[in-house]
Amino acid sequence: MKFTSALALSLLLSLGSAAWSADLFDERARIERVEDGAFAGTLSGQKLQVFRDMGETLFTARFTSADGAGRRMATQAIVPTKRKREAPAAFQRLAGMDANSCASCHRDPKIGGAGDFSANVFVSEGFNQADFDTTDPQFSNERNTNHLFGAGLIELLAREMTADLQAIRRAALVEARRTGRTMRKSLATKGVGFGTIIAEPDGMVDLSEVEGVDTDLVIRPFAHKGVMTSLRQFSINAANHHHGMQATERFGARWTGEADFDGDGFDDEIGEAEIAALVAWQAHLPAPGRLDDLDAGNAERVANGERLFGEIGCASCHRPALPIDSLTFADPGPVDAAGTIRPGEGTDRRYDLIEAAMDLPRNDKGQIMVPLYGDLKRHRIADRQVDGFGNELLAQRFVDRDVFQTTELWGVGSTAPYGHRGDMTTLHEAIEAHGGDARASRDAYLEHSEKERADLIGFLRTLVIP
Template structure:
C-alpha cells in the first residue's frame, strides 16, 4: 500500500523520539569541525563553516551584519564538487530519497543539478532578484518520486524564478496570519465544547478572508469552507503555488535540488543515519549555521519601495494609474499593504514540518529587522503596526478559467494545490522582474493582466474596458514598483 505524503512526513517526526539529541550532537560536531586548510587558489567555494552557536539569541547589529555577510557569500558562491556539489545517489526530492542508479551526468535541466550558485537564477535586476526565461526550472511533485528526466508537462512544471526582496517581511506576515487563523480555530473548538453545539466561524486575518470553518463539540473539524490556505491554516507564502512555509525550508530544498548541496539538518544522521547521504564523497555539506546565514541574508533584503519618477508626465500618469488599479478591483487581492506587528525574525521559525529545524530545536536566534537601514522607510498605521507595501494578500486563488487558461495550463498538481490555483503575486518590484507569469513567458505587464481569469476575471474585464490612455496610466503606476540597487 502506498502511503500518502502527509502520513510519511508525520512519521518522520514521530519515528525519531531522540531527534533533538541528534540535533544537539550535530551542533556539537559543527562546532568542532575544523576550518579547511585552503590555499589562495583553492577551488572550493565554502571557505569555512558558519557555526550556529556563534549566532544564537538576539543578535546585535554587528553580529547580524556579520551573519548577513556570510549569507551573502554563500548565496553568490559558485559551489564546486569539492564543496559537495552533486547528489549521485540521491534525488531532488524533499523527503531524503535514494536513486536506484547514478545519473549519466551531473547537470540536468529537469531534476537538477541546474545551477552552480543561488545567484545564477536570482539575479534580475541584482543578486536576490528574479530570473530570465533562460533560468526557468522544472519541478516535479517533489516529495519522493522525483527521479525524472523529461520536460514533458505531464511529469514536471516549468517555473520562472521569483525575486526575494522583502522576503523576511513576507515570512513574518505569514507567521502572524497563521497564528491568527489557528487562534480562531482554537477558540471555536473551546466554545463548541463548552456549549455542546456545532459552530461555524469566519476566518479572517489582517483584512484577508480565508473562508469559514465548522467545528463540532466532540472536536471534529470540517475544513470544506476554508479558502486560499491549507487545512492546517498555515500560510505558506513562498513559490508560485504558495507551498513553502519558510525561507529555511525553501533554502534547504533549493540547495539540494539545484546544487546537490545537502543540509545536515535534513540529509544528515537525524533523518538518514548517514553523513554522506548522496554518496558523493563529501560529508556534512551544509551545516546548520550555513543555512542560518543564507536565511539571514534573504530575510534582510530590503523590500522594494515605490519609486518617484523624475519625469513630471510620468508622475501624473502613475497617480491616475493607481486610481484605475483600485477602481478595477485589483486591490481585492493585490492589497496596497498588510499590517505587521513585529519586526523580530526568529530563526528557526515555529511552523516548519519535519526536515527543517523549528523553534527550540537548534541555536535559536532573533534577527531584529528594525536594525537594518531600510526599516526606517517603513510607515506605520494608527495602531503602530508596520505597513508592508507588498501589493499582495498571501492567499491562493483560482487564476484561470475556460476562456482564459494561460495562467492555469499546468498538467501536474503540486502539494495538493489544484492546477489552476496560484498564490497572489506580490507586485512590489514588478517593474524590475520581467518576464511575467509562472513560466516567465509573458514579456509585458499588459499581457499578464490580460491573461487573468478565474477569481480575477472581473478585474481583468475592467482592464479590458479601459481606454488606451487609462491602461497606459495603470502601467505607468506599475512601472514605479521597482527594485532599486
Template sequence: MARAGLALAILLSAANAAISAETSPPWAESILSGTQPVAGLSGKIDPDTLKALRDRGEHLFTGHFTTADGVGRPFATQAIVPTKRKRPPQNQFFRSAGLDANACAGCHNMPVAGGAGEFVTNVFVSEGFESADFESLDPQFSNERGTNHLFGAGLVELLAREMTRDLQAIRRSTLDSARISGETVTGKLVSKGVHFGTITAHPDGMLDLTEVDGVDADLVIRPFTQKGVMTSLRQFTVNALNHHHGIQAVERFGKRWTGEDDFDGDGVADEIADADIAALVAWQAGLQPPVRRAPEDEAWQKAAEHGNAVFDELQCSACHIRALPLSSLEFVDPGPVDMAGTLRSGEAEADAVYDLALLEWAKDLPRDEEGNWLVPLFGDLKRHVIADQEVSAFGNELLAQRFVERNVFMTTELWGLESTAPYGHRNDMTTMDEAIRAHGGAARASRDAYIAAEEADRSALIAFLRTLVIGEAE
C-alpha cells in the first residue's frame, strides 16, 4: 500500500476530526476528539502554528485516554514490533506489561507534566512474547525501570542527530582513505569531544568494528531510555502509546505494516494518526531545558560554588560533560535515522521543521565563540559499563535489551537532578549520595575518589548537584 505523505495525512486527520466533532458532543469521553489536529504541517512552521501544534500535543500528553480512543490491545502485545497474542488477557490493566497508565502524565509528572516519576510509576520492560505466561514482574522476564523526565529532550535528540552524522562521516572518510591508499586505515570516532573508540577500514571495503565503544555498530546515537536504545522522541512516543495505553499508531500498526486497520482487535480502527504523533513530538521537543538555580541560602550558595569545583576534581565531568555544542535548533519531524515502523524523513511528502529558537527559553541558551548553542545536559550520550564485581548495584538486571549488555547504561544527564528523586535506573535510591556510591565499572575511579574525599567536599558536591532543577513549564 502506498504511503500517504505527512502533510496529506494531517489534512485528512483534520477533516476526519471535523466530521467526528459534528457527531460527538463536547462532553464525549475521548481525548482524541477533544481538539482538532493542526493542519498544513510542512516546511518551516510559523510560531502560531507551532504553538497550536504544541497545545494539541499537551492536550494529548496530559489527558486520559479511554476505550473510545482505542485504549486496550486484547489481541496485541507491548512489543515494539507488531505482535499478536494467542488469546486476550483476563485483565485489561496488567502492571508488568501494560496497560499500566491512563495518561502520559500519569508517570511523567514530577515536578510538572513532562517530568519524571516516583518509584510507584516504574515500568517493566519485556520482549512482548505472544503468550502472557511470560509477562511477569520476575526479573527473568522483565527489567524494572524508573520514569525519566523529558525536559530538554528536543535538544538531546538534535545533539544525537548531529553526533550520528559526525560518526557516520568519519566511517565514510575512513573507508574512502583505505580504498584510495590501498592500505588499512583506522579512524578515531569523535564527536563534540566525546570518544566512541575507533573504526578500521581495509582496502577491500571490509570494516573492523571491534573497537567501537559506547554506540551501536551502525554509529547511530540513540539517546533515550536508560539503556540508550530509542533513537527519537517519535519512536519513544509510538512505543509508549502501545505499551502503556494500548493506543496504536497508524504509522506502525496500520495497514502498511500489518495489513489491518485494527491490529489489536479492540474494535477501534486507525487509533492515532501521524498528525497526532507529530503533535506529541512537538510538545516534548519544545519542553524547556532544566536550569541551574542559585539557592537563596548564602551557606548553600558557598557550598555549591565549592561543589562545582569538586565535580571536576573527582572527574565526574569526564562522562557527565557540562555542555555539548549544538549547531542548529531546527527540529525536523520525522527524523532522519529511525528504523522501519517509525515514520522517517523521506516517507513524508514534506517534513515539518520546528524551530526551537522561536520558544521563549531558547534566548537563555549560552553560545560558544563559533555560534553553537551550548546544551547544559551534564551527559555525553554514550553508553558505559556502570557495574563491576565489587560495586554491582547498577548491574542487577538479568535481561539484555536490544543487544546492550546488562551492566551497560547510557550516562544519565544530570540536568534536572534535584527535581527527579528518587535515583538509579529503578528509582530505588533515595539520595544522590547513594547513587554516587553505587557507581562501578567505568565510573569506579570517580566513585572511589568521592568516598575517599573529605566530608566537606562530598557535602559540597551534593550542594552543587541540588542546584540542577527543572524550572516551571511555559
C-alpha cells in the first residue's frame, strides 16, 4: 500500500487498521484486518485519505484462500444460501467464484473502470438458485461490467430522488385524509417523472400508475436493471459472488447464526469497516468528463452531434445533468435493504465527496449539476421488431426482461464494448438496438445522414473517464 505521507502511516497504525505486507513467506493479501468501529464519525483530511487508501488496496487486493477466499458451501445468492453439495471447482465462470480481485473486472481504462466481454459474469434468477453448471440463458443472465466513476454522486442523487418521491406519497396521503377525497399526485423529482400515485382517504394507495421505479419508491441506481440500492450493498454482494469473501454483516452470526457460513474454516471474512473502506474509495471516484482539446473543425461537428442528441429525443432519458443538493455521503445509507447494516446498527461514517465533484458546474439555485447522461429510471427498451436488448430469459427482482435502467453515458467514450452483455462493439450498434420506449429516437437517428450520425457518435466519444 502506498501511503501519502509519514503522518498517514502513523495515523493508520495508531488506529489499529489493516497493514499489507510484501512478506515472501505469507500468501495472505491482508496481514492485519481493519478493525470494526475504526474511522468512525465525520471523516475529512488526512484521516479520510488514509481510509480511502485502505479501500483502494482492498479493491485491488488479490484475495487468496489464506484470506478466506472461496465459498465451499455457500452460493452466490444475495440472501445467504447453502449449497446442496460442495462446489466441484473453486473457480468457475458460471455461478462464480470468478475473480480474485475487484480490479480483475473493473479495470478499463483504469482501476474502477469497466470490463470487456471476457470479464462478463453470470447472474442467476432471483440470486438464490445457485447450483447450476451451464451458461444456458434459461439459468442465468450474462452481464458486462459497468464502470464505477462518479458512483458516489450517483448514489447521492438516488437518495435525494427517493426522499422526494416518498415525500410526495406522504403528502398525498395527508391531503386525502384531510379532504376526504381521492388525491392524484405526479411523482416527479429533479425533472424526471415516475408516473402518478393515487391516495385514498382510508389510507389505501393505488400504485398502478407508478413507472420506472419499485413501488416502495426507492431509486436503486446500480446494476443494469437498477436493482442495487447502494455501493455498500453492491460491495457485499460482489465480495461473496466473485471472491467468496463473506461480509460479517450479512453472512455472520447476526443474520445466519454462524461465523463461518461457507464452511471454509475462516470466520467473519470481511468486516464492517473493510466494506466501509471499499465504499469510501468507490464513492470518491471522480465524475467522468469531456474531451476539450478538439480543433475547431472537430469541435463544430461534436457540437452538431450534441444538438442532434437532444433533437431526436435521446436526452429525454439520457439527461445531460441532474442537480444534487448535498455532497455529504453517509455510510451506511438511509434506504438500504436488510442484510446491509443501516444507520445505528454499526459504525456510522460521513464525508463530503468534494473531489468526486471537482469542477462540476452549479445551476442558478446553487445546486451541483451531475453530468451523468441518465435519469436513474427504468424503461422498456425492446419491442417485437427491435429486440437487441431483450435477450434475457430471466427476470431480476421482478423487473421485466426487456426493462433496464437508463445507462449513464458519462465515460462511454472510454468503456467499449456496449450493451448489458457487452456484445456490441460500436456505439452505432448500441443505438440501433434501442426499441420500446427508445424506438422513436432510434428511428430518427437512422433517418439522418451518415455524416450526421457520425457527428452524434463523435459527441458521445468525447464523454470520457479522465
